[in-house]
Amino acid sequence: MKVFTVDLSVCNGCYCCQIACKDEHVVNDWTPYAKPQPDTGQFWIGLTEKVRGHVPHVRVSYVPFLCNHCDDAPCIEECKVDAIYKRDDGIVIIDPEICTGCKLCADTCPHNSIYFNEQLNIAQKCTGCSHLLDNDEEWTVPRCVDQCPTEALKFGEEEDFADFIKDAELLNPEAGTKSRVYYKGLPKKFIAGTLYDPTEKEVIIGATCTLTDEESGLKFTETTTNFGDFWFKELQDDRSYSLTFEKDGVKQTIAGIKTDIDRGLGDIAMDMAAK
Known part of the structure; x- marks a missing residue:
């Protein structure tokens, strides 16, 4: 058939x-x-x-x-x-x-x-x-x-x-x-953004980005690109995630990011001087 x-x-x-x-x-x-x-x-x-x-x-x-x-x-x-x-x-x-x-x-x-x-x-x-x-x-x-x-x-x-x-x-x-x-290849949800240092007014390259499913604890890891960008793709619908950034001893977390829609988080400030 x-x-x-x-x-x-x-x-x-x-x-x-x-x-x-x-x-x-x-x-x-x-x-x-x-x-x-x-x-x-x-x-x-x-x-x-x-x-x-x-x-x-x-x-x-x-x-x-x-x-x-x-x-x-x-x-x-x-x-x-x-x-x-x-x-x-x-x-x-x-x-x-x-x-x-x-x-x-x-x-x-x-x-x-x-x-x-x-x-x-x-x-x-x-x-x-x-x-x-x-x-x-x-x-x-x-x-x-x-x-x-x-x-x-x-x-x-x-x-x-x-x-x-x-x-x-x-x-x-x-x-x-x-x-x-x-x-x-049916579209799945994504979470993306750009990490930058507001003091230096430069994007942050090579930061470790860890996305954690707040219900299951499942983790995904990406590294910011030469443009400071990160993309987490193929995510499940209607889940809640926390996102942690780490670079040179500086750490920052955003919680409660939901995938009810595709999330473009825009520019995210992380002050590299705040150690």
């Missing part, structure tokens, strides 16, 4: 996947796979762009999202007219000729991946470009995958991606729908 894999470490936010999907489906009628996608309001594959942290410690994350083609798809179970079905290759299709426009599937989808076309009175979503896979031997992947310049987005047989999948995550695992879209 087919899967999509998304490696966010090489996704550069170019939007080629989103544009390719629009190019393939807007105006074009691929019945019985799909009626034309509206030119606005629907993104059968879309890209979320989020600015994280606080200036100057900022990161931008890009996450493509699409129908999860779930093995336990609640939309299939909820559909009263059997318009939604799962193909043998794992792709979930909404038959536009059977759909009655009741909106139950869109209301049921926990991934918010089903859209409603008011003009046509039908539900619509990603088809995995099944019209290409079934009818053109030259096409082995959907348009979005074909157009991804960094190969962050891939598509193929599940067994061929076994190594990727064993270390991958789901975008919305709490839904429990057995998604067939796997991610690596």
